[in-house]
Amino acid sequence: xxxxxxxxxxxxxxxxxxxxxxxxxxxxxxxxxxxxxxxxxxxxxxxxxxxxxxxxxxxxxxxxxxxxxxxxxxxxxxxxxxxxxxxxxxxxxxxxxxxxxxxxxxxxxxxxx
Numbered sequence: 001x002x003x004x005x006x007x008x009x010x011x012x013x014x015x016x017x018x019x020x021x022x023x024x025x026x027x028x029x030x031x032x033x034x035x036x037x038x039x040x041x042x043x044x045x046x047x048x049x050x051x052x053x054x055x056x057x058x059x060x061x062x063x064x065x066x067x068x069x070x071x072x073x074x075x076x077x078x079x080x081x082x083x084x085x086x087x088x089x090x091x092x093x094x095x096x097x098x099x100x101x102x103x104x105x106x107x108x109x110x111x112x113x
Contacts, residue, residue, distance in 0.1 A: 002066075002068070004068050005040075005064060005066070005068060008064055008068070008070060008090065008094075009037055009040075009042075009064055011085070011088050011089075011090065012042045012062055012064065012070065013033070013035060013042065015081075015084060015085075015088070016033050016042060016044055016060065017033060019031075019044060019060070019077075019079075020032070020033055020044060028048045028049050028050070029046055029047070029048030029049075029055075030046070030047055030048055031044055031045070031046050031059065032044070032045050032046075032047065040063050040064035040065060040066070041061070041062075041063055041064075042060075042061070042062045042063075042064070043058055043059075043060060043061045043062075043074075044058075044059040044060040044061075045057065045058055045059060046059050057076065058074050058076065059074070059076050059077060060074060060075060060076070060077065060081070061073040061074035063098070068094055069094050069095070069096050069111055069113070070085065070090065070094060070095050070096065071096045071098035072095070072096065072097055072098055072099065073098045073099060074099060075099070082095055082097070082110065092109055092110045092111070093110075093111050094111060095110045095111060096110060096111045096112070096113060097110055
């Protein structure tokens with residue numbers, strides 16, 4: 001794997017780990033990190049019970065493409081994750097807001113693809 005991809009994967013994993021530690025995983029809910037570094041996928045999921053119903057949700061999902069771009073595919077939080085990535089040295093040209101349509105990405109200040 002290219003040095004840049006290894007570096008970005010490390011940044012993503014560290015950020016996701018810190019995010020999970022800040023969450024209160026109690027007896028009814030748990031946050032977990034799922035990584036597939038061979039294919040460049042990083043997810044945080046939440047599982048747990050609300051009353052008598054089991055809940056499963058994808059909280060965050062990033063894909064690190066072979067081109068060196070980080071695609072933010074899901075962000076079901078109130079955090080501006082892009083700010084955190086920029087603070088960690090990832091340039092805006094390597095961040096794609098993947099859940100936005102391409103015509104909107106052109107106005108985001110980040111990469112289109």
